[in-house]
Amino acid sequence: xxxxxxxxxxxxxxxxxxxxxxxxxxxxxxxxxxxxxxxxxxxxxxxxxxxxxxxxxxxxxxxxxxxxxxxxxxxxxxxxxxxxxxxxxxxxxxxxxxxxxxxxxxxxx
Amino acid sequence: xxxxxxxxxxxxxxxxxxxxxxxxxxxxxxxxxxxxxxxxxxxxxxxxxxxxxxxxxxxxxxxxxxxxxxxxxxxxxxxxxxxxxxxxxxxxxxxxxxxxxxxxxxxxxxxxxxxx
Numbered sequence: 001x002x003x004x005x006x007x008x009x010x011x012x013x014x015x016x017x018x019x020x021x022x023x024x025x026x027x028x029x030x031x032x033x034x035x036x037x038x039x040x041x042x043x044x045x046x047x048x049x050x051x052x053x054x055x056x057x058x059x060x061x062x063x064x065x066x067x068x069x070x071x072x073x074x075x076x077x078x079x080x081x082x083x084x085x086x087x088x089x090x091x092x093x094x095x096x097x098x099x100x101x102x103x104x105x106x107x108x109x
Numbered sequence: 110x111x112x113x114x115x116x117x118x119x120x121x122x123x124x125x126x127x128x129x130x131x132x133x134x135x136x137x138x139x140x141x142x143x144x145x146x147x148x149x150x151x152x153x154x155x156x157x158x159x160x161x162x163x164x165x166x167x168x169x170x171x172x173x174x175x176x177x178x179x180x181x182x183x184x185x186x187x188x189x190x191x192x193x194x195x196x197x198x199x200x201x202x203x204x205x206x207x208x209x210x211x212x213x214x215x216x217x218x219x220x221x222x223x224x225x
Contacts, residue, residue, distance in 0.1 A: 003151075004151070031209075033213075035216075040218070040219075040221075041218045041219070042113070042115075042199050042200075042201070042216030042217050042218050042219050043152075043199075043216045044216070045213060045214075045215070048213060088151075088152070090152075092209060095208035095209065097154070097208075097212075098151065099151040099152040100151060101149065101150065101151045102151075
């Protein structure tokens, strides 16, 4: 089945820095979702994107639906310690729903 | 608080044991899901129930047996598991299941299962 690739796999940043991560596929997606999973918890939906080019913000988080419909990007501005966790992209292509492997974010004080 | 609860949060069982995982959603949703999350692998969808009817079974071994007695509760019955079944089992719910982007899923905290 379709696989999603997330980059980077992991990242260490200093508190206050901005973060960028992306999610790519070889298929065209009609929806992109970004989730965050804290240690010991289930994923929590951060942002949902429904059309190509869409740019949506949720506080310090901003996500974009790539115009090729094969990728999506998530940016976090001015990172804080509670941003630590695993960020998953997920999406629908046709009636299929898949998750990416995640980007693990660590924030150094 | 996501409105989806799972019990137990942690479970250790032997390969010959029988145990059950429970999920309850307080969101008034009609679709419920079981996922398996293994280390360094994407979440794997196992089962989907829509209005208490099973609509998806992604080639899951029969040692995993789901049960959905009503739209608010979902169980995963486990028997004769293997060590490679050790993982985080996540439950999720959505308003309905249509197989489209409108099925925004809300996850529970998961049950960490260890099979010895």
